Amino acid sequence: MLHQKYPEIAIEGDNFPPGGFRLQAAQFISVAKMAVIVMVLASINIFQNVGQPTPSWWAWMLENKLYACMMTFFLCNAVETQLISTGAFEISLNDMPLWSKLESGRIPQPAELFQIIENHIRMRGVGTGGEDFTTGYVKDEL
Structure with missing residues (x-):
């Protein structure tokens, strides 16, 4: 929607990094899962x-390989996603x-x-150094 209304503004997205412990825990779970x-x-x-x-749960996993692997993969991915989601x-x-959900x-x-x-474009118009804010970029971080 932003690109349609403001075609001159470059829009980029990025992931907002989680805290150190959460990222390390997610990486550990990923390695353990594999x-x-x-x-x-x-x-x-x-x-x-x-x-x-x-x-008995490990014996069940060895007997039902496909189901056990799929269940392990999806459950671990759900936990990893929650850990890295900021x-x-x-x-x-x-x-x-301009905006912060946090x-x-x-x-x-x-x-x-x-x-x-x-409002930002109207207030700034032309920025310091002569750059035109209407040809700037909008950056959002998820």
């Missing part, structure tokens, strides 16, 4: 290898912040966003 899937597909009974009795939706025009707690309505951009 390790479990490989062990299930290769029929590796890790419990038997360390001299422990095989739990809820950010930040909008800036020429590196000037601060406001919501995403702007299209008409509201258009009004904010119009």
